[in-house]
Amino acid sequence: MSKAAATTIADGVAVKGALKPGYERVLTPEALAFVAELERNFGERRRELLAARAERQKKFDAGELPDFLPETKSIREGDWKVAPIPKDLLDRRVEITGPVDNRKMVINALNSGAQSYMTDFEDAAAPTWDNMIGGQLNMMAYWDKEIGFTDETNGKRYDVVAKPATLIVRPRGWHLEEAHVEIDGQAMSGSLFDFGLYFFHNAKRQIASGSGPYFYLPKMESHKEARLWNDVFVHAQKKLGIPNGTIKVTVLIETLPAAFEMHEILYELKDHIVGLNCGRWDYIFSYIKRLGKNPNFILPDRAQVVMGDAFLNAYSLLLVKTCHERGAFAMGGMAAQIPVKGDEAANEAAFNKVRADKEREANNGHDGTWVAHPDLVKVAMEIFGKLEGPNQLARQRQDVNVGQKELLQPHKGERTEHGMRECCRVGVQYIEAWIGGRGAVPLYNLMEDAATAEISRTQIWQWIYHGATLSDGRKVTPELFRDVLEDEMKSLRETLGETRWNEGHFEQAIGLFSEMTTARECEEFLTLPAYRLILENETRP
Structure with missing residues (x-):
């Protein structure tokens, strides 16, 4: 971080990151006052919820296993639905993802032919100061219709097509802080920083354009963490004079504890949520981390922990059943393959892996899926394009019966x-x-x-x-x-x-x-x- 003295732009807000030309467009006194208010209202609850994660982990380390919560049984068994889904989120058969900080990649993803695009301030973006503020500038430029540029290295022009993918933004998770901005002497939440700046600068233009402020929410572990997000949204919409429920979110179920609280997470966010997503790689990580000290849950090589088996298959099926019961989308996971240049056989083998993965997701009842590269959009659409409509919300999957045992069943295989x-x-x-x-x-x-x-x-x-x-x-x-x-x-x-x-x-x-x-x-x-x-x-x- 720069050794230069912090700059005070709004009351109690110290910006410790370098203020490069153009950054003042993002870091206005009004925008920083808005995110500071979010931090002051919700920062302490965030820290308490993180402490609760640590306390829960002590129980897991002592041998307790995650399970469905008895105190929320009435929500799981109740008759309720999430609010209606906006028109431009009804077809999400193929979603592409990528970092928010690379303007060329942002434009290529918007133009990829995918129905929607999750641009990322989180796991696909390293949180350097320049990346985070550069990402906000890219988003402002997009909604200002000024994101096009000419690549100085080759003279190539990049512009967004007339009908781009629907844009969804992923802020950082609750555990991450933005060390370059301090509110009243304390580093602020990275989640509130990313969400707050993007929402403040762009929400009204998004609504005017016929879309809206859409978000992906990562790494949650409980319905109480979802409740915190919901309270943030209610506050933010009221502050900007935007109707409650305008913000729409998809929550990544990428932690083991969250898989036992999917109904509850949907319920807490029911005015704002449109679906859940199988965040499969983080889910494996969470499974190892939360059950790590229990000798009954030692996993084999990563390559053998595949979606069609054991706890991963159970979680995919339960997510579809839960979402569709509540009128919400069930998004599939990432195909991380990228084209293999110069090796046609290896490239076709990679694409066939994607096809098989997407066939499984579509057969399970998922409404859409993720890819990481524009060339994979067409491959995934080969599968999801066969759906009878733009989604599979009508498939209820009442035949699925997944309980604690299935959600915890470890994959079999070798350690090598x-x-x-x-x-x-x-x-x-x-x-x-x-x-x-x-x-x-x-x-x-x-x-x-x-x-x-x-x-x-x-x-x-x-x-x-x-x-x-x-x-x-x-x-x-x-x-x-x-x-x-x-x-x-x-x-x-x-x-x-x-x-x-x-x-x-x-x-x-x-x-x-x-x-x-x-x-x-x-x-x-x-x-x-x-x-x-x-x-x-x-x-x-």
């Missing part, structure tokens, strides 16, 4: 040295890119975000914690992990070359990955200590 090596390779390279400011990272023909690194480090952490046995009979120890990591990093350094290695953040990434993987306690998020590295690097000349 190859799996450890893959975790080390992918985990370190992703963290290195993230520290350097890139959140959407192509690695080994997949578009990875922060969830992949989280799975990589927690998977090995769990194996070490329990002294798990590999398929060749060896016990996983800190020493074995360090030997594998050192060997993989030596190979990676040779592959990348000294210049790329020395110009990057590899030593920081290796240190963080190793420290978190061998720690006695499983850290909540690697993005928290990694964010501190981003801030430290900003102070370096």
